[in-house]
Amino acid sequence: MKWNAGLQPATTRSIDMKLLLFDLDNTLIDRNGAFEYWVRRWLKKRSHLPGRPMQELGDRLIMIDNGGHTDRIAFCRDVCVQQLLDRPLRTLFLKEMHTFTDSILPDQTINMMLRKLTQRFSMAIVSNGSQKMQRKKIYKAGIGPYFQHCFLSGELGYAKPDLRIFKKALAAYGCSPHQAMMIGDNLKTDIVPARRLGMKTVLLSRTPVMNSPADFTIESITQLESILP
Ligand SMILES: [Mg+2]
The missing domain is CATH 3.40.50.1000 (HAD superfamily/HAD-like)
Incomplete structure (x- = not known):
């Protein structure tokens, strides 16, 4: 202090x-901790995904989220522009994203x-x-x-x-x-x-x-x- x-x-x-x-x-x-935990777990469940390594993908998604300051539309746009997830997965991610609050203890x-x-x-x-x-x-x-x-x-x-x-x-x-x-x-x-x-x-x-x-x-x-x- x-x-x-x-x-x-x-x-x-x-x-x-x-x-x-x-x-x-x-x-x-710890909102950001709960979000990060959820994102990495969500990606791990889809570890068969081709392309970027899971760690890097998680890092990019967390960066775009910007501590919760990015709204859903901007989030979707940035994920799309950076070509991080293809459309069906992006839709699923956005649909399920709110459940990160289940990680709060x-x-x-x-x-x-x-x-x-x-x-x-x-x-x-x-x-x-x-x-x-x-x-x-x-x-x-x-x-x-x-x-x-x-x-x-x-x-x-x-x-x-x-x-x-x-x-x-x-x-x-x-x-x-x-x-x-x-x-x-x-x-x-x-x-x-x-x-x-x-x-x-x-x-x-x-x-x-x-x-x-x-x-x-x-x-x-x-x-x-x-x-x-
Ligand atoms: Mg705050």
Whole structure:
């Protein structure tokens, strides 16, 4: 865990913090790990495929997915342009892709931490994605009981970094921005908009980030407790 420049721990600890807002993908759940696991298993089942080696094919599919930021149409187009899978397989891959969420498993360390935090804070999830997919991920990770609300772009019609999704969450709890903290792994969609509103921010990054605008940077979500007031 790092204190970012210009912020004193004592100052932060005196804040009247009431609400914790969490991103979901790659913050509370290992979305990319689950996707990669599913892709490689899916390819392995079709190891008779001619052409590229399985490892390379998997690497390319994971790269095109871009951590879930590529939509289905763009994904299909790129797989087609790069000639990775022929048409019947591409159709099958896209049809079955959503089942990668079955690979998400509860993380007992994270869930224990969340359970403890519910005793001190109100907590909600603020996430981009479809209602069906995000709700299933939450269910599979077993974290639903720890959050009173989930603010999902697929349900609301606007997505992070749109400030409305953060304002909606703050309004639901009657909190002002300085009483809330946003925790997420994406600077553009989690940290920058939350800071614009005046919230405290925690960036989850497994690699060093230069000049991060976040108040804190942690390498693992389980380090969150150590920076909370
Ligand atoms: Mg994320």
